Amino acid sequence: MDIASYIDHTFLKPDTTLTDVERLCSEALKYHFAAVCVPPLYVKNAGKSLAGSTVKTATVIGFPFGYSAIEAKLAEVVLAIVDGADELDMVANIAAIKNGDWQFIAGEINAILPVIRNKNRVIKVIIETGLLTTDEIVKCCELYGAAGVDFLKTSTGYSAKGATIEAVQLMKQHLPPGIRIKASGGVRSLAFVRELLSAGANRIGSSSGIDIVKQSGNNLV
Secondary structure (H helix, E strand, O other): OOHHHHEEEEOOOOOOOHHHHHHHHHHHHHHOOOEEEEOHHHHHHHHHHHOOOOOEEEEEEOOOOOOOOHHHHHHHHHHHHHHOOOEEEEEOOHHHHHOOOHHHHHHHHHHHHHHHHHOOOEEEEEOOHHHOOHHHHHHHHHHHHHHOOOEEEOOOOOOOOOOOHHHHHHHHHHOOOOOEEEEEOOOOOHHHHHHHHHHOOOEEEEOOHHHHHHHHOOOOO
8 A cells, every 4th residue: 555645744733834845845746745745825936836846836825724714714715716726624613513503504505615626626624523523523524525625624733633444434424435535633543544544534634744754665766
């Protein structure tokens, strides 16, 4: 198994520098990661560094708490696409989910998804499973599955609890077959990556991608 091809090589610290992004892209090219995920400020830089390669440029929307206005998220999406992002990891409005305001959640994704589809981009919706009940996760699977997002993603990595095997299994059980799962947050070892993939994850988000690939023995170009 080519572990690197499942990993979004990620660097989303608030003090991320251009040097960090250039290093991230260089590593992604060397190890053939699926994508790099960078702050919106650096989408253009990443795109230039990755031009001509198979590595995708990803960024975040409404990050990390998700409670930005729908209009603000929509503006972020448009700008990210203009800057060259291939994939957009958008944090759902967790506060609205906790309030049981499913009409708001449906309105949010229904406002944003047409823009994504019109530009043939990929959207991964982050639901922060560590903050949700089982019933809330299941409802998210039903709602976003019906909407037809590309990925449902476990976590931002900024909550107290990141990806878990149990959350991925639950999502796998309740998502339609065409909706993929991205597991992220606290993923630092090859053993955990393998467990997550076995549980049903299709993509892994990690800032420890190099360590994970080296653990697999696939540390050469």
